[in-house]
Amino acid sequence: xxxxxRTERPDPPAAWLPSTPVAPKRVLTPQADDFPRWYQDVxxxxxxxxxxxxxxxxxxxxxxxxxxxxxxxxxDARLKATGAENAYFPLFIPEEYLTxxxxxxxxxxxxxxxxxxxGGNELEHPVVVRPTSETVIGEFMSKWIQSHRDLPMLLNQxxxxxxxxxxxxxxxxxxxxxxxxxxxxxxxxxxxxxxAVRILHEVYADFMEEYLAIPVIRGRKIPQERFPGATNTxxxxxxxxxxxxxxxxxxxxxxxNFAKAFDIGYQGxxxxxxxxxxxxxxxxxxxxxxxxxxxxxxxxxxVPPKVAGTQAVVMVVRDDDHDRVGKAARYLAxxxxxxxxxxxxxxxxDTGFGRRATAWELKGVPVRIxxxxxxxxxxxxxxxxxxxxxxxxxxxxxxxxRVAELLDxxxxxxxxxxxxxxxxxxxxxxxxxxxxxxxxTGFARLPWSAVGDAGLDELGKHAITVRCLLSADGxxxxxxxxxxxxxxxxxxx
Numbered sequence: 150x151x152x153x154x155r156t157e158r159p160d161p162p163a164a165w166l167p168s169t170p171v172a173p174k175r176v177l178t179p180q181a182d183d184f185p186r187w188y189q190d191v192x193x194x195x196x197x198x199x200x201x202x203x204x205x206x207x208x209x210x211x212x213x214x215x216x217x218x219x220x221x222x223x224x225d226a227r228l229k230a231t232g233a234e235n236a237y238f239p240l241f242i243p244e245e246y247l248t249x250x251x252x253x254x255x256x257x258x259x260x261x262x263x264x265x266x267x268g269g270n271e272l273e274h275p276v277v278v279r280p281t282s283e284t285v286i287g288e289f290m291s292k293w294i295q296s297h298r299d300l301p302m303l304l305n306q307x308x309x310x311x312x313x314x315x316x317x318x319x320x321x322x323x324x325x326x327x328x329x330x331x332x333x334x335x336x337x338x339x340x341x342x343x344x345a346v347r348i349l350h351e352v353y354a355d356f357m358e359e360y361l362a363i364p365v366i367r368g369r370k371i372p373q374e375r376f377p378g379a380t381n382t383x384x385x386x387x388x389x390x391x392x393x394x395x396x397x398x399x400x401x402x403x404x405x406n407f408a409k410a411f412d413i414g415y416q417g418x419x420x421x422x423x424x425x426x427x428x429x430x431x432x433x434x435x436x437x438x439x440x441x442x443x444x445x446x447x448x449x450x451x452v453p454p455k456v457a458g459t460q461a462v463v464m465v466v467r468d469d470d471h472d473r474v475g476k477a478a479r480y481l482a483x484x485x486x487x488x489x490x491x492x493x494x495x496x497x498x499d500t501g502f503g504r505r506a507t508a509w510e511l512k513g514v515p516v517r518i519x520x521x522x523x524x525x526x527x528x529x530x531x532x533x534x535x536x537x538x539x540x541x542x543x544x545x546x547x548x549x550x551r552v553a554e555l556l557d558x559x560x561x562x563x564x565x566x567x568x569x570x571x572x573x574x575x576x577x578x579x580x581x582x583x584x585x586x587x588x589x590t591g592f593a594r595l596p597w598s599a600v601g602d603a604g605l606d607e608l609g610k611h612a613i614t615v616r617c618l619l620s621a622d623g624x625x626x627x628x629x630x631x632x633x634x635x636x637x638x639x640x641x642x
Contacts, residue, residue: 176511177448196212232301241279250378261313301333305330333428369383370384371629464519474496481548484549594638597635
């Protein structure tokens with residue numbers, strides 16, 4: 150049942166009258182008009198982040214950082230469940246470390262930030278600001294691993310990294326960003342493969358679908374798209390609301406490439422020395438960009454409840470001289486917090502109600518609870534869902550329980566909507582020409598055997614790339630070759 154505006158609520162300006170959702174016109178650029186501009190508008194108006202003083206850097210504001218902290222906590226718990234342990238390694242890496250693995254240094258060379266002067270003097274040996282830590286962690290693994298009893302070694306670190314971007318965009322591509330990077334060493338190739346696959350599914354993809362409410366395609370990167378120095382890269386690919394792909398996270402098998410470069414070896418039970426097999430994997434603040442673009446609408450951000458820093462806001466529409474509504478709102482917020490719901494009170498009645506409602510809608514708080522003097526007299530409050538804009542009057546004594554139920558419903562509804570959108574924008578085709586047509590607005594799936602080098606070149610002319618390879622049954626491809634492999638192609642960020 151929808152709830153009509155009642156007389157104690159001040160009428161908003163005409164620009165706010167289209168009430169579901171309540172955001173005014175022209176607060177944000179409509180997605181259909183200019184999606185990149187809409188994205189930047191949301192970041193600014195929802196107070197998520199700003200450009201830093203050095204080109205390509207960003208300042209993450211408290212509201213967005215709270216979301217990142219919930220992402221971080223859940224990913225960290227999942228990593229620890231696989232046996233990984235957290236550590237920390239230096240920001241500065243000797244430049245010569247990177248040169249030991251030729252493909253690795255070649256892949257990262259254009260993005261490196263190199264320190265040549267420090268303490269007022271030119272350095273004898275330049276140091277690199279870490280773009281990733283395979284090299285420095287490999288150096289220490291070679292010291293820490295001596296015996297087969299030291300394996301597997303499963304390390305993770307939460308840190309910042311620097312990759313100098315020519316065309317930076319907040320959260321998506323910045324010269325400095327936050328992430329976690331995992332690095333492991335194993336006694337066999339099979340064990341390393343199993344762990345890399347486990348990270349892909351149990352940590353990354355499941356987290357993205359269950360917490361970020363973003364459906365992802367789990368697949369294998371083609372050789373041209375692999376991480377520099379990897380023998381296999383597994384990926385989670387998602388579709389944004391403009392039909393473009395966003396690579397949300399990757400898990401890499403490194404074979405013995407880094408083990409050879411850094412002499413990561415162990416003595417087996419038979420007394421013979423062997424090289425280890427290594428992996429690396431990571432997700433970053435790019436997931437924030439994915440959350441914005443996968444769920445946001447023309448009224449602003451829509452945050453999945455499981456990662457929302459604020460899951461519910463109790464709004465005082467207006468109050469009387471005795472602070473009756475304010476007291477009731479604070480009591481209700483306390484009830485919500487007592488049930489484990491992250492709730493806040495907005496009792497800033499000096500600012501117009503419409504303006505405040507618009508601000509919370511822009512920020513994407515999953516649930517608003519609106520209370521005024523008449524609501525209090527009638528023993529009700531109005532619950533507003535951010536995902537659908539639906540308004541429902543609910544007896545005050547039932548509000549906390551209903552909000553708890555709604556958070557689960559909203560979480561699922563956001564996932565279902567994103568999945569439906571992805572499916573509606575994905576076409577099964579037989580030729581590269583048809584894939585180019587479908588790739589203009591979404592994804593295309595076609596036989597990998599129908600692509601070839603000429604097909605890759607033709608796709609590239611239209612800014613379309615192979616996002617990943619799937620097996621015939623839709624699972625992750627186990628090799629780069631095979632007549633039954635399916636290629637997923639599309640434009641990307």
